[in-house]
Amino acid sequence: MKGETDESRATLGSRLSAVLVAAGSAVGLGNIWRFPAMAGDNGGGAFLLLYILCVIVLGLPLMLAEFSVGRASRRNAVGAYRKLDRRWSFLGYNSVLVAFLILGFYYVVSGWTLEYFVHSVTGTIGRYDTPDAYRGIFENFRIHPWRPTVYAWIFVLITHGVIALGVRRGIERSAKFLMPLLFVVLVVLAGHSLLMPDSDEGVRFLLRPDFSKVTPRTVLAALGQAFFSLSIGMGCMITYASYFNKETDLRRTAVNVAVLDTVVALLAGLAIFPAAYSAGIFSSAEVPTAGPDLVFITLPALFNSMAWGGLWAAVFFLLLVVAALTSTLSLHEVVTAYLHEEWCMSRKGAAGLTTVSMLFLSALASLSLGMLSDWRICGLTIFDSLDFLTANILMPVGGLLTSIFVGWRFERRLLRRELGIRGRQRSGRLTFLLFMLRWVCPVILLAVFLDNLGLL
Ligand code: PHE
Numbered sequence: 001m002k003g004e005t006d007e008s009r010a011t012l013g014s015r016l017s018a019v020l021v022a023a024g025s026a027v028g029l030g031n032i033w034r035f036p037a038m039a040g041d042n043g044g045g046a047f048l049l050l051y052i053l054c055v056i057v058l059g060l061p062l063m064l065a066e067f068s069v070g071r072a073s074r075r076n077a078v079g080a081y082r083k084l085d086r087r088w089s090f091l092g093y094n095s096v097l098v099a100f101l102i103l104g105f106y107y108v109v110s111g112w113t114l115e116y117f118v119h120s121v122t123g124t125i126g127r128y129d130t131p132d133a134y135r136g137i138f139e140n141f142r143i144h145p146w147r148p149t150v151y152a153w154i155f156v157l158i159t160h161g162v163i164a165l166g167v168r169r170g171i172e173r174s175a176k177f178l179m180p181l182l183f184v185v186l187v188v189l190a191g192h193s194l195l196m197p198d199s200d201e202g203v204r205f206l207l208r209p210d211f212s213k214v215t216p217r218t219v220l221a222a223l224g225q226a227f228f229s230l231s232i233g234m235g236c237m238i239t240y241a242s243y244f245n246k247e248t249d250l251r252r253t254a255v256n257v258a259v260l261d262t263v264v265a266l267l268a269g270l271a272i273f274p275a276a277y278s279a280g281i282f283s284s285a286e287v288p289t290a291g292p293d294l295v296f297i298t299l300p301a302l303f304n305s306m307a308w309g310g311l312w313a314a315v316f317f318l319l320l321v322v323a324a325l326t327s328t329l330s331l332h333e334v335v336t337a338y339l340h341e342e343w344c345m346s347r348k349g350a351a352g353l354t355t356v357s358m359l360f361l362s363a364l365a366s367l368s369l370g371m372l373s374d375w376r377i378c379g380l381t382i383f384d385s386l387d388f389l390t391a392n393i394l395m396p397v398g399g400l401l402t403s404i405f406v407g408w409r410f411e412r413r414l415l416r417r418e419l420g421i422r423g424r425q426r427s428g429r430l431t432f433l434l435f436m437l438r439w440v441c442p443v444i445l446l447a448v449f450l451d452n453l454g455l456l
Helices: 015-026 029-041 045-073 077-084 086-122 131-143 147-165 167-194 200-207 216-229 236-241 250-278 291-304 309-342 347-367 382-409 412-419 427-452
Strands: none
Touching: 015 167, 015 236, 015 250, 015 309, 029 045, 029 086, 029 200, 029 216, 029 250, 029 291, 029 309, 045 077, 045 216, 045 236, 045 250, 045 382, 045 412, 045 427, 077 086, 077 236, 077 309, 086 131, 086 147, 086 236, 086 291, 086 309, 086 347, 086 382, 131 147, 131 291, 147 167, 147 309, 147 347, 167 250, 167 309, 200 250, 216 382, 216 427, 236 309, 250 291, 250 412, 291 309, 309 347, 347 382, 382 427, 412 427
């Protein structure tokens, strides 16, 4: 294959880098505010078991599928499918489109985390004392005519700075610095939270298995979360794997990424709930325990009630900024690599065009929560429609078609080579993987998709 000898293309320096960049994409805001709240509400330890099962059954086979497509072709998402089977190029376009649309609102939320980080550092976040006051602040901030947009733009420009430096000097170097930083910060936060008095109630909330709360809906929710959290179905893993070197063991990398992603989600829960229960912040029914409100209303109020609250708030929002940044980098790269390779633009030009489009789209998404809230698509604001369209439709469809492509159309010889399966010795594993990709993943993803549309 021509791609194998394509020496001009960037490759990551080491196997560790492969794990770090891919884990950087996977670990994001979804781990830190979505997973813990979901687990708490859906049966704690029971949800966790279910989630791990979903990661193994659905997440790992699909990640391996995307890794194989990426490294076998050594192309951006569109180029990868075009090279492997021209008729499937549309799947590459779907990936680039999802990445583009997700970025539109992900930058807005990332901008909020940056604004809150800045306020924690300057101390302005510690000025209020009730969760209600924090609710007012957050709601006013969200609809402010320019502040959230400016912060989203700053985030876009920071991401641009790293992407423009290139794969080795930008993405790889930043992952080597940011991922260890993220772990240290998270471990410190979780340790501090667990050491607070009466923190065990929070641990119980997160981990005590309650199987009575597990319904078919819970299973689908766990699946959707596993999918989003592992960044599957939008070309990130294809694009990153196209930079992996030949020595990288795809199976081991996928397992490491999935384990790291799950550990981060759990640690995030341990950083939030024990501290929140210890401070008695959830005793009022008014206080949100999930979603952005948990992070931007409940937690600032919680930090405010702690000794050294400003410091803890700064550390926590730094964690969010870092988690968000490693994810925006991967999405920005999907679009940049596509423009660079398919439109024959220079890398800097491609990054620049992606950035300019993002300045525009993120401003629209941000303003749609305030000034432009009357602009609706099927009754949803621009922000919500970007979220709905990507999470509920394009991503599951992308995953579904990826599993079908790799299960049925991808050359078996290439798959064996990419996965390092030689001879008859390990054929059982390949048969198992193919069974999952051909039958199990498509059926499950179809169910997720239909459920998202309210058809199930
Ligand atoms: N996996 C990221 C998270 O958990 C989100 C993400 C989705 C990142 C898609 C990149 C691509 O938040």
